[in-house]
Amino acid sequence: MTIQARRDVFQAIADPTRRDILNLIARHSLNLNAIAEQFDVSRPAISQHIKILTECGLIIMREQGRERYCELQPQKLEAVADWLKPFHKRWEHHFDKLDIVLQKMKPTKKTKK
C-alpha cells in the first residue's frame, strides 16, 4: 500500500502530537530525546512525527556537537493564518455591521438581565 502523503503545513499540524511538538520547541530548540520524554508515545513514533515536520519545512535539524536539535521555523505557520484571513475579514465585516444594528436597538429596548 502506498499513500502519497501531502507534505505541507496543513498536513503537518493536522496531528495533535505534532502540534504539541511544535509548541514544545517554540521557545527553544530541543533534541529528539528531550522531545520524546514529554510524550507517552514511542520514540520511533516521535521520530516519525519529526520527520514529517521536517519534510513540511516546519522544523530544521541543527547539529550542535554530537547532538541534533529540532528548531522551529515559525514563518511557515503563517500560511495557516493567511488561509483564514479572508474568511475572518468577512465575518469581522458582518459583525461590525451587527454592532451598529445593536447600538440602534439599545435606547428603544429595555431588557432584563
Next chain:
Amino acid sequence: MTTTTKNALKVVAEPGKQELFIYREFDAPRENVFKAFTDPKLVVQWLGPKDLKMEVEKYDIRTGGSYRYTHSDSRGKYAFNGVVHEVHAPERIIQTFEFEGLPERGHVSLDTALFESLPGNRTRVTMQSVFRSVTDRDGMVNSGMERGVREGFERLDVILEN
C-alpha cells in the same frame, strides 16, 4: 489568531477537521443579539456582503422553520437555504446551511449558535458549523476569498452613514 482586544472576532478552523468555530462578544444584552440574528429586518442589515444585495425570501427562525435568502450582483444570484432544527430563545439556534451555487447539492452544514449573557449587559456568541467533510469545510472557508480581497470598504462606509 487569538487576540485580547475587546469584542475581537475569533475564528478557529483546525486543519483536518470538519468543523469551524466563530466567537464574538457584543456590547448588547442577549435578547437584542438574539433578535438581531432572528428578525429578518435586522438580519439583512448585517449578514449581506457589501457589494451584493441581500434579499430574504423566507426567514422563519423557529423550531421546524426554514429560511432562504439570496445575494445578488450584476453577474448573478447566489442562494442560501436551510431548515431550523431547534430554537431555544434567547440562547440557542440550531439550523442547517446550504449554498445552492455549488456544483452539486447535498453539501450541507449543521450550524449551532449559542448566546451567552455576560456581566454588564454583554453577550458572547459562539457559532459552530459542522460539515460533511474536511473538503466541504475548507471550501466554505475559501469561498468568497476572491471577493474578500477585491472588496474595498467604501460601500460599508456608505451603508453605515445612512
